[in-house]
Amino acid sequence: MPELQSTQPEHEQPHIVELVLQAKKALQQGQELCLHASAVSAASAQTAVDVLALDAQVRWMSEAVLDQLKLAAQVAKSIEQKRSELERQAEEWDHIRNQRTDALDAVLESLGTQSVPPEFHTVSADTSPFGSQNNSDDEQEERRPQDDTTPFGPPQPSTSPRMSPTDTIRNRSPALRRQQRRDQRRADRSKWKTLRDFVNERAIEDLLDTIEKERLELDDTLETTSDYPESLLKTIGAIKEMVPVEVPLPSFSDILSSQETTSIKMAEELESLVHHYHNMSNALHDFEAGEEFHEEDMQGMSQDAGALPVIISELESSMNTIEGFHEKLLTAKTAAQEHLEVHRRTLTDLDELGEIMTDLLEQQQNVEYESIEQLSYLHEHLRPLEELHHKYTSYKYAYSKLILELARRTQYREAAQRIVANMTAQLDAMAEEERLLRADFQAEHGQYIPEDFCLYVENPPNRWTVSTWNDEPLETLPVIENDLIEEAKQRTAGMEAAISTSQSL
Structure with a gap:
């Protein structure tokens, strides 16, 4: 507000009426300032109450938001834990599969190192992919049984497809020829087939391909929720950054205390204005009543009027403080x-985050159910691998047993043939002795016996043969070399424990 000052020259004192008007105007200005300051003070008090109420709401909502974000973080952690558990189960299955496949590979590699003599396998016209194969006479003879120990000469011609043990013993030359051809083939064992050649590896590959395909499907299923925890945590972090940082509130007690002190000061200054106005009003009444004022009195009133602008300025400053x-x-x-x-x-x-988490939890639950089902199928696929391992381990063991069994049968056949050979030699000797006895009898007494007596007395003695029961074909057995037999003995000795372990698996 403009300062109040006298317009009279210094040598001329202002009129008392003018001084009264100045006092009245100053009082009005002071009252307006005090009223405005009072209204502002009241508004400040209400504003302080509003700030406290709003701050309480903000604090409560901040805590609620942070609590909700903590719950959301726990949901993200739960999803990650469930995913980690499923991945752990998948890795555990991978470990078991690697064990099974390594064991199966080891068995197959072992089968590939075990040679099979050509006599152990034949190709017929019905099963050969190359159609009918005409065997030569030598090859047909090769499949016939023979005995290298036969001590007899050239074989007797025979049109019968069957051979008796005595025929086998006597037919030495064809056996020698067959043995020579067999020895030539055995000389190069690198051309022999192995036990692995009889394994259906295509079926194994198909099984492994099926297992790998379903394993990749499990990875695809797990991949659908792989980014859920990270995405959820990013969303939580973004919302958390939006939570307002706590702003320090002003000191309400200091503000209200300073405001009260300023208001008291303004009241005192207003009271001085009121007192000055009353004094000037009384002086005007006295002046109007005919009282004359001395020069000193007028100077005093003028000095008081000169202080009015200072008081008004102080009131304005106080009001600005309250407004601040x-x-x-x-x-x-x-x-x-x-x-x-x-x-x-x-x-x-x-x-929105709650709705997202609900969807994520539902999808994670579906993934969990589907993954568990896929893991169950994968574990079921491990059983055929175990069965194949046991099958081929038993196959390897059974082949070694087959070698030993055929060797035992060969020993049996050779023993039987020796008995037949001895018996045949004895019968031949007896027949020769009988022939000589009959010849001596005929030479000594035949000339005296009538020709029509006992015509059969001149018959030679019967020659004897020993054959198989009911003329069955002689059993055909392959010739197994001694090193193969010894190898089979060593293998069977070390495979008993492996068979037991495979069966326990």
């Missing part, structure tokens, strides 16, 4: 309202 306090409170209120508005938007984001 009010502005601080309004700033705090605005900040609290902005924080509250941010929280409202955050709550909306939390609602």
Whole structure:
């Protein structure tokens, strides 16, 4: 407000009426300033209450938002733990599969090192992919049984497809020829087939391909939720960054205390203005009543009037101070309202996050069910691998047993043939002795016996042969070399434990 000052020259004192008007105007200005300051003070008090209420709401909502974010973080952690458990089970299955496949590979590699003599396998016209194969006479003879120990000469011609043990013993030359051809083939064992050649590896590859395909399907299933925890945590972090940072509130006690002190000061200054106005009003009444004022009195009143602008300036300064306090409170209120508005938007984001988490949990649950089902199928596929391992381990063991069994049968056949050979030699000797006895009898007495007596007395003795029961074909057995027999003995000795372990698996 403009300062109040006298317009009279220094040598001329202002009129008392003018002084009264100045006092009255100053009082009105002071009252207006005090009334405005009082209103601002009251508004400041209400603003302080509003700020406290808003701050309480902001704090409560901040805690609620942070609590919700903690729950969301726990949901993300739960999803990650479930995924980790499923991945752990998948890795455990991978470990078991590697064990099974390594064991199966080891058995197959072992089968590939075990040679099979050509006599152990034949190709017929029905099963050969090359159609009918005409065997030569030598090859047909090769499949016939022979005995290298036969001590007899050239074989007897025979049109019968069957051979008796005595025929086998006597037919030495064809056996020698067959043995020579067999020895030539055995000389190069690198051309022999192995036990692995009789394994259906295509079926094994198909099984492994099926297992690998389903394993990749499990990876695809797990991959659908691989980014869920990270995505959820990023969303949580973004919402957390939106939570307003706590702003230090002004000291309400200091503001209100300073405001009260300023108000008291303004009241005192207003009271001085009132007192000055009353004095000037009384002086005007006295002047109007005919009282004359001395020069000193007028100078005193003029000096009091000159102090009025200073008082008004102090009142204005005090009012500005109170308004400054009010502005601080309004700033705090605005900040609290902005924080509250941010929280409202955050709550909306939390609602959306809740819907997202519900969808994620449902999808994770579906993935978990599907993964467990796929893992169950994968574990079922491990059983055929175990069965194949046991089958081929038993196959290897049975082949060694087959070698030993054929060797035992060969020993049996050779023993039987020796008995037949001895018996045949004895019968031949007896027949020769009988022939000589009959010849001596005929030479000594035949000339005296009538020709029509006992015509059969001149018959030679019967020659005897020993044959198989009911003329069955002689059993055909392959010739197994001694090193193969010894190898089979060593293999069977070390495979008993492996068979037991495979069966326990």
